[in-house]
Amino acid sequence: MLLFNAHGNADRERECVETLLERRVDGIIFTTAVQGKNVSLAIDAGVRAVEIERRLCSAASAVVVDNHAAAAEAMRHLVGLGHRRIGFVGDTMRGAAAASRVGLGFVTSQHRLNGYRQALAAAEVCHDPALVRRGPHGPANAEALTGELLELPNRPSAIFAASDTQAMGVLAAAERYGIGVPRPGAGRDQMSGDGSWL
Numbered sequence: 001m002l003l004f005n006a007h008g009n010a011d012r013e014r015e016c017v018e019t020l021l022e023r024r025v026d027g028i029i030f031t032t033a034v035q036g037k038n039v040s041l042a043i044d045a046g047v048r049a050v051e052i053e054r055r056l057c058s059a060a061s062a063v064v065v066d067n068h069a070a071a072a073e074a075m076r077h078l079v080g081l082g083h084r085r086i087g088f089v090g091d092t093m094r095g096a097a098a099a100s101r102v103g104l105g106f107v108t109s110q111h112r113l114n115g116y117r118q119a120l121a122a123a124e125v126c127h128d129p130a131l132v133r134r135g136p137h138g139p140a141n142a143e144a145l146t147g148e149l150l151e152l153p154n155r156p157s158a159i160f161a162a163s164d165t166q167a168m169g170v171l172a173a174a175e176r177y178g179i180g181v182p183r184p185g186a187g188r189d190q191m192s193g194d195g196s197w198l
Helices: 010-022 036-044 067-080 094-100 108-122 139-150 162-174
Strands: 025-031 048-053 061-064 087-093 134-137 158-161
Touching: 010 036, 025 036, 036 048, 036 061, 067 094, 067 108, 067 158, 087 108, 087 139, 087 162, 134 139, 139 158, 139 162, 158 162
Parallel strands: 025 048, 048 061, 087 134, 087 158
Antiparallel strands: none
16 A cells, blocks of 8 residues: 655645556545546546545546535534534635645535534524634644634534544644533533533
8 A cells, every 4th residue: 555645736646646657556545636637647547546525537436425414414413412602613725725726626614614504594593603713724723713712702612623633623722721522422411610511
């Protein structure tokens, strides 16, 4: 097994694919592809390709998630636990600026934000834009964004993180602020000592 990281750069991704083809690999898994023509490069060479998270090349197999529906389901769970002030921490690492470089913006975080908003509307919970924080991808940035939410006079009782990387930052901020994060399945009766939890 050979691993390469294109760091979101289409030219680097092409170089990685070319290197893998030179080494005569049996298949390539793109998690996630930056540019569809790089996936096509593998397929045109007779190498099987699978795209994870988003599909850019119709000729490749793909394993994708309905990010909008998944976020809405997670939000319904939080609302079902009694939360009404739910924060959102997402990223904009591959937004409009990067789209001009790679030809396609990274939309997963936006789809999850849309699901977040839709679930709040469906539950008749007022959406407070002050509870939404987006910034560069990474746990350190997510921690800073979460800190902003936790400094609000009426801070959220739960936070939806748009990715596992963002969740690491949310958890680090919760620990820094002394806020207990309940185990999976815990209800509102299981809060930290100061009555706060995420």
